[in-house]
Amino acid sequence: MKQSVIIEMSTAELIERIGEEQNKLADMRMSHAVSQLENPMELRQLRKTIARLNTELTKRNAEQASN
Template identity: 50%
Template sequence: MKQAEIIELSVEELQQKLAEVKKEYEDLKMAHSVTPLENPLQIRSTRRTVARLATELTKREQQ
């Protein structure tokens, strides 16, 4: 998910999307620990998406 897409989301949508992406990240980590993923870079990109969402959410809460 790109930063431009994240900025357009409302606070409720950010919270919902953050929960979804965190779940996806945990599933990827679990799947990779059992059997190596075909594309392990998915883990990194998902982790960075979680960080982008959390950062934007924190930024909006401080305003």
């Protein structure tokens, strides 16, 4: 997911998407533990996407706190 798309999302959408992505990551980790994933690089991409979402959410919370 690109940063420009993340910035356009509302705060509620960010929170919802973080939960979805974390569930997806947990499922992928379980699948990876049981059998080999077709593309293990997806785990890294998913972790980075979650980090980007969390970074944007933290940035917005900091802006609200300062105002």
